Amino acid sequence: MFKTAGYTVSSVRPRRLRASAALRSLVCEQHSIQDSLILPVFVKAGLVKKQAIASMPDHYQWSIHDLPELIENVQAVGLKALILFGIPDTKDALGHSACSETGIIQQAIRCIKDRAPELLVISDLCYCEYTDHGHCGVLKKTDEQFEIDNDETLLLLQKQAISHAEAGVDMIAPSGMMDGMVGAIRYALDQSGWTHVPILSYTVKYASALYGPFRLAAEGAPVFGDRKTYQMDPSNRYESLREAELDVEEGADLMLIKPGHMYLDILWRIAQQYPSIPVGVYHTSGEYAMIKAASDRGWLHEQDTVREMFTSFHRAGARFIMTYYAYTYCQWMTKKV
Ligand code: PBG
Ligand code: ZN
Numbered sequence: 614m615f616k617t618a619g620y621t622v623s624s625v626r627p628r629r630l631r632a633s634a635a636l637r638s639l640v641c642e643q644h645s646i647q648d649s650l651i652l653p654v655f656v657k658a659g660l661v662k663k664q665a666i667a668s669m670p671d672h673y674q675w676s677i678h679d680l681p682e683l684i685e686n687v688q689a690v691g692l693k694a695l696i697l698f699g700i701p702d703t704k705d706a707l708g709h710s711a712c713s714e715t716g717i718i719q720q721a722i723r724c725i726k727d728r729a730p731e732l733l734v735i736s737d738l739c740y741c742e743y744t745d746h747g748h749c750g751v752l753k754k755t756d757e758q759f760e761i762d763n764d765e766t767l768l769l770l771q772k773q774a775i776s777h778a779e780a781g782v783d784m785i786a787p788s789g790m791m792d793g794m795v796g797a798i799r800y801a802l803d804q805s806g807w808t809h810v811p812i813l814s815y816t817v818k819y820a821s822a823l824y825g826p827f828r829l830a831a832e833g834a835p836v837f838g839d840r841k842t843y844q845m846d847p848s849n850r851y852e853s854l855r856e857a858e859l860d861v862e863e864g865a866d867l868m869l870i871k872p873g874h875m876y877l878d879i880l881w882r883i884a885q886q887y888p889s890i891p892v893g894v895y896h897t898s899g900e901y902a903m904i905k906a907a908s909d910r911g912w913l914h915e916q917d918t919v920r921e922m923f924t925s926f927h928r929a930g931a932r933f934i935m936t937y938y939a940y941t942y943c944q945w946m947t948k949k950v
Contacts, residue, residue: 624803625864629811630891633783635693635733636811639933640867640891646923647946649893649932651735652692652939654683655830657700658710658717668826669898670905672937674700677720684729690943694733696786696935697721698831701743707751707769708743712776719780726781735813736777738770738787738798741833748835749789749843761843766791771801778807786869788815790843796863811866815895817853817879818871820844823899830898853879854886861887869935871895874922877929884930893933894926901937916945 616622630640638648655666660676675683687695699718701710710716718736725734741749750766752759766789774785785802787794795814802810820841828834845852853870860868868887870880873896884892904922908915919938926934936942 624799624808626808629809629866632809632811633731633733635731636783639694639733642932646927646934647691647943648693649927649934650692650939650942651694651696651733651893651933651935652687653698653737653935653937654695655698655700656680656717656721657832658702666826666830668829669901669937670909671941672830674830675721677717677724680721680724681728684725684732687732687940687943688729690940690947692939692943693731694735694933695725696735696737697725698737699742700832704743704745706745708740711740711743711769712772714776714779716776719776722777722780722782726783733783734781735784735786736782738773738777738785739789739833740766740769740773741789741835742831746836747833748838749840750791759838761791763791763793763843767793767797770794771797774798775801775805775807778802778805778810782810784811784813784866786813786815788818790815790818790840790845792859793863795860795865799864812864813867813869813893814860814865815871816860816865816868817856817876817883818844818869819847819876821847821872821875821897821899823872823875823897825899826902827898847875850879850882853883857883857887861890865890867891867893867933869893869895870931872897872900873926873931873934874900877925880926880931881929884932891932892930893935894929894931896922896926896934896936896938898937904938 655674657674663673663675663679666672751762753762873894907913
């Protein structure tokens with residue numbers, strides 16, 4: 614909330630989504646599938662050269678030095694938006710490296726925005742890549758049990774968000790499914806003068822088997838236990854509405870449903886319920902792996918399958934798609950093959 618000229622301005626601001634041409638293009642209600650795509654990119658500290666990711670063909674852990682090559686590639690095919698995941702060189706219980714000014718994500722954001730200010734750079738906001746235990750926040754341990762300390766984690770997310778904003782990120786995407794994360798981050802950003810930086814919330818994220826290949830790529834698998842105390846139970850549908858209600862109330866600018874094709878019913882429901890907010894989908898690493906593996910064996914036609922998948926996302930109401938096929942799809946469209 615802000616007081617100006619005797620009037621209190623809400624921290625919810627539709628104008629935030631008009632801040633740049635790339636953002637306007639992403640949320641345009643009439644855009645093409647190509648303009649709705651966001652490419653996940655992994656950037657790893659301490660690498661001399663990019664490294665192929667074994668679990669994700671055609672994807673790399675990028676080194677800072679190789680980022681100019683990535684920028685050139687995505688620009689050549691007309692891809693306009695990226696979401697960054699960082700793999701730091703040091704991990705500890707509280708994920709300190711996540712907020713460092715010289716951290717891997719902060720460096721990557723600066724590098725991309727310096728070279729290609731028109732590219733939309735989104736940062737994934739979570740702690741699993743930065744903590745030595747691999748959980749998405751602060752751990753409270755009691756004898757044999759462990760528990761995520763939700764509210765302590767919110768304080769860390771606020772710091773991390775400000776650090777990404779200071780590095781020049783265009784949009785922040787909290788992915789940890791902590792209660793109150795959108796409100797806490799919005800408050801911190803507004804207090805620090807980043808009122809124009811929108812929040813793309815991972816609103817509905819299920820505890821899914823489909824994240825396997827990603828965990829190798831991002832080196833953020835939990836060392837013990839699982840994420841079922843913070844990610845959602847795949848059996849639950851009405852609970853997704855509750856997550857969405859809270860995110861809207863807290864000021865989410867865009868909402869994400871994850872995973873994609875096994876959750877089209879959820880996507881449809883949320884998109885129908887909130888037509889005034891851009892709702893999108895994460896086509897996860899496991900979904901990528903399925904199409905990739907089958908088409909490599911000649912069992913599926915890769916391009917036809919991906920097109921149909923994206924069409925089904927749009928049919929279910931997705932206005933944007935985070936997908937490991939973003940670059941390849943744009944290449945297909947450019948070459949018209
Ligand atoms: C971590 C995070 C995950 C993904 C995005 N952010 C993994 C997880 O929650 O375990 C998954 C992405 C994918 O599978 O493509 N907060
Ligand atoms: Zn996480």
